[in-house]
Amino acid sequence: DQQVKQNSPSLSVQEGRISILNCDYTNSMFDYFLWYKKYPAEGPTFLISISSIKDKNEDGRFTVFLNKSAKHLSLHIVPSQPGDSAVYFCAAISTDSNYQLIWGAGTKLIIKP
Amino acid sequence: EAGVAQSPRYKIIEKRQSVAFWCNPISGHATLYWYQQILGQGPKLLIQFQNNGVVDDSQLPKDRFSAERLKGVDSTLKIQPAKLEDSAVYLCASSNKLRILAGGPYFGPGTRLTVL
Numbered sequence: 001d002q003q004v005k006q007n008s009p010s011l012s013v014q015e016g017r018i019s020i021l022n023c024d025y026t027n028s029m030f031d032y033f034l035w036y037k038k039y040p041a042e043g044p045t046f047l048i049s050i051s052s053i054k055d056k057n058e059d060g061r062f063t064v065f066l067n068k069s070a071k072h073l074s075l076h077i078v079p080s081q082p083g084d085s086a087v088y089f090c091a092a093i094s095t096d097s098n099y100q101l102i103w104g105a106g107t108k109l110i111i112k113p
Numbered sequence: 114e115a116g117v118a119q120s121p122r123y124k125i126i127e128k129r130q131s132v133a134f135w136c137n138p139i140s141g142h143a144t145l146y147w148y149q150q151i152l153g154q155g156p157k158l159l160i161q162f163q164n165n166g167v168v169d170d171s172q173l174p175k176d177r178f179s180a181e182r183l184k185g186v187d188s189t190l191k192i193q194p195a196k197l198e199d200s201a202v203y204l205c206a207s208s209n210k211l212r213i214l215a216g217g218p219y220f221g222p223g224t225r226l227t228v229l
Contacts, residue, residue, distance in 0.1 A: 034217045089155055
């Protein structure tokens with residue numbers, strides 16, 4: 001039973017354009033959501049998070065949008081840069097469940113020059 | 114601050130052999146996680162420690178995997194005997210409760226295990 005789903009295994013975007021990565025979840029008890037970025041041969045690194053009481057959080061080129069009614073969140077990267085090519089993971093936390101992270105399968109983002 | 118350290122970075126063994134991984138978390142982080150990541154999938158939690166106590170090991174295959182965190186600092190994860198399907202990257206991460214909601218756990222570089 002996948003509680004967090006990233007339905008696009010890969011995404012290719014032209015440099016300078018907007019990248020939009022999507023994530024869906026099923027558990028309404030999740031109260032925080034995080035995005036991680038992973039380069040090959042490295043561990044995931046935190047990118048941006050959002051609390052379930054908000055619908056938007058912005059940090060530089062990265063913005064995360066949360067639609068609670070649709071149980072959907074998205075990560076927008078504007079403008080996309082070659083260094084953004086990586087695998088992006090969406091993860092969710094329920095503070096009632098030992099702060100355990102539930103992970104999506106990841107989306108590989110490829111930025112084309 | 115120094116990051117999460119893991120060793121070795123790579124390991125190749127034959128099936129039925131044993132292997133051990135080591136993790137040194139960020140100083141002061143009470144929570145330590147071991148994840149297994151198979152190519153094309155998200156990280157799967159194997160075990161979560163709070164100090165030196167186990168919080169969650171529901172997905173740890175206890176017939177072959179074991180983990181300990183002595184003195185609430187370093188941790189080791191052992192597989193004995195290894196199977197082909199254990200080939201994966203093993204990630205260690207650490208955090209504290211204040212940090213985890215703002216930025217999640219910090220991850221080490223991982224150990225890539227290949228079982229032949």
